[in-house]
Amino acid sequence: MSRELARRIAFTIGALLLFRLGTQIPVAGVNTSGFSPTSDIIARLSLFALGLVPYLTAAIFVRLLSVVWRGLNSLEQSGEGGRRKVARATLALTLGLAAFQAYGIASSLTSIPGLVSNPDGWFAVTATASMVGGVFVLVWLSEQITRYGIGNGLALILSVGILVSIPRDVAGIVELVRRGAISSNLVFVHAMLWVVTVAAIVLVEGARRNVRVEFGALAVGHRQLPARDAVLPIKLNSAGFLIPVTVAPWIFFLPLAFAGLVLGVDHPLVAAAYRHFQLGQPAHLILVSIAVFVIAFVYTAYVVDPEHTAKSLARHSGTIPGIAPGEATAGYLDRVVSLTTVVGAVYLTVLQLIPEVFELYGIGLPYSMVVDGGAALVVVCTVLDIKTQVRDVSLTNPGGVRR
Structure with missing residues (x-):
């Protein structure tokens, strides 16, 4: 070290x-x-x-x-x-x-x-x-x-x-199993589910759709840089988790809050809407899933701007083999990003559905560690980021030059 x-x-x-x-x-x-x-x-x-x-x-x-x-x-x-x-x-x-x-x-x-x-x-x-x-x-x-x-x-x-909170949660679950309050089979199913979930998060967060790019010869001062190949990596999940999952409930809860101010929270329509939009209700499950999917697309279009990327490639004499520079490159990148985002949006939607499904079917455990796919995503991504930084620091000399 x-x-x-x-x-x-x-x-x-x-x-x-x-x-x-x-x-x-x-x-x-x-x-x-x-x-x-x-x-x-x-x-x-x-x-x-x-x-x-x-x-x-x-x-x-x-x-x-x-x-x-x-x-x-x-x-x-x-x-x-x-x-x-x-x-x-x-x-x-x-x-x-x-x-x-x-x-x-x-x-x-x-x-x-x-x-x-x-x-x-x-x-x-x-x-x-x-x-x-x-x-x-x-x-x-x-x-x-x-x-x-x-x-x-x-x-x-x-x-x-x-x-x-995990040690306290695990101890509480063990105590409930010992007293017979919950089934050991249910705990085993949850454990296997989270093993699969973590493996899927590692796989998706590390996955990239690499677009091959060719850069022509470039003159820098008195030096002539030769032509070279590179890749443009596009993440499957470019939208992250916090923005889609945080913003999705706002789409219908903010209008509900406004309706409550205007009509009153005791109004039959407002009260019925609040009941249907609680966690685990079918209406909440469907609407939040659609909202997360759509927001993932919209935010990815902002984060990964095909037109900006195409202009940047043109400025640096970069081209995608078989694709003309300019609008054709932007259109090609837009198609690639859209198809890639479908996978990422489905992935985010499934993660946020985990607590909804547990609540809907009554198969959850009474502790936070087993009901939040977002928490698993945050922890796994943090560990992956630490792994990358540890590797980069280990391979870098004190002067900032990679070994």
Whole structure:
């Protein structure tokens, strides 16, 4: 192991330990003496109780806005200055979302007898400030991990939050099997399902549709670079998971929320719609699946822009064998991306269907680790990213030259 790799691993471990320490420090004024130190309740009442959810929500909103607002998209692509402005806007939106959510949590805590030592107005203010500060500490910590550690900081913090619950979940499932509350055969089926799911995630996330590209001879100063071949890799899943699965419920829940404000939540139509759109209901399953599939296509078209790629190839004297430059290249890439995205969209839809199917047929287990395909995707992708970075750092000399 190289010294640089050891330093990065040590920094990452230290940062993650700091994250776990923050999840065990309760908000000032909350009485946690009646809870076990390892209880999940402590984490829900800690400085990091909001996690990275406000920041991720803000980032997703800004990303979606850049898809429909060309000015913001141009600002993102204008250079470092433009990206800094977008980052500041994302942090400002994070502040608003975190403050709103933290104040709601703090206000609700004061209504629980015995939980808050002094449930006056100042508790809501200090608790809100503490939880909002915790969000920004996590954002800063994730950036430090990305810059000085190994892996993507945001993904690592999310993954650790998922992984730490697994031992407790497994112990709870074993206890339920011992008492006969659930069948050991059902647990075995779940275990096999997740083995297959993880294997499928590794296969799909590592798969690429390689498009062969030929570059002509190029003169750079006094040097003449010879013609060369290369490949243009296109991922099966270019849309990721968070944006399609996060945005899909918004498509019908936002209109429902508006209808509830106008008609009232007790209106028969609104109440019936909310019942049908609950997790595990057929209407929710069908509509969310269609929405995830469509959003995967729309977002992939934004991330992998065939016209931009065709223009970039033309600027660098690159051509696809048998395809004319320009519009013909853009059309060919559009067809390839569309066919590839079908596989990726089906894959994302199946992952998000796992908890829906468990709930619909009543075959789920009462713990988070067995009902969320997205959690498995986040953890597996994080591990794959760490593996790639470890290999790259190991093969790079201190001067930045690959061995």
